[in-house]
Amino acid sequence: MASTALIGPNSLFPPSSPRRHPAAWISVVAALPRRSPLSTTPLLPLRWSSGRDGSSSCQEKRDLRAMAAVRRYKGTKMREKRLAEMIEQKVLEAKEVCEGDDRSDECKVAWDEVEEVSQAKADLRRRLAEAGRDPLESFCQENPEKDECGVVYDD
Secondary structure, three states, X not given: OEEEEEOOXXXXXXXXXXXXXXXXXXXXXXXXXXOOOOOOOOOOEEEEEEOOOOOEOOHHHHHXXXXXXXXXXXXXXXXXXXXXXXXXXXXXXXXXXXXXXXXXXXXXXXXXXXXXXXXXXXXXXXXXXXXXXXXXXXXXXXXXXXXXXXXXXXX
């Protein structure tokens, strides 16, 4: 017997479990920390498989791992890595510039640069989450031989 459930506070129990109760869902949800606006992880469906004795199998773990892998192109992965490195570099530069006077115009400009690079990385993450596909997909369909078009699976 198989059914579909969503990953959530009550997903610890199969849908047919007597412990699955709407009041428990509300109390567990209220106890969970709020997700940050940058968190883009959607709720994923899980398949619950029950044996003859009613116990759930390990199928849900395999399903979760299979659904967690995200296909990205090498160019997108390199861009994410490069943006992360740029953020680190800009933060170090901003700290260095602001060492003497943190109210100077140079200091403000340095932190503005950090903010711009951080926003670029956030925009990339948002585009990846909203589109549900890699931004390089159309380019890589036309140019599969390019180095940026190697496929990488993220966990």
